Amino acid sequence: xxxxxxxxxxxxxxxxxxxxxxxxxxxIRNPLAAIRAFTELFVDxxxxxxxxxxxxxxxxxxxxKLDVSWANSEKIARMEKEIYDLSKIEKKFKKD
Numbered sequence: 001x002x003x004x005x006x007x008x009x010x011x012x013x014x015x016x017x018x019x020x021x022x023x024x025x026x027x028i029r030n031p032l033a034a035i036r037a038f039t040e041l042f043v044d045x046x047x048x049x050x051x052x053x054x055x056x057x058x059x060x061x062x063x064x065k066l067d068v069s070w071a072n073s074e075k076i077a078r079m080e081k082e083i084y085d086l087s088k089i090e091k092k093f094k095k096d
Contacts, residue, residue: 014077021070028063032056 036056043049 011077011080014073014080018070018073018077021066021073025063025066025070028059032059032063 036053039049039052039056043052
């Protein structure tokens, strides 16, 4: 019983982590787009503009990795939930 409760707790935490990653990815992309646009419009020094955009692109790469991680975690959570649901059904049938 403890294993089942622990498994359910871990699954809930995984789902919460997935939601947090998705939220953060979305919240990071919008300001980056604005920063890039402002940089292109208002920063006259080409070298400074280039450095800012390079840093933005580094952050975008990190966000893309988070996005992939989020998608993979979501798949794992769905599979884990399906396996968990099947094991509960299996246990129920074994009891009957």
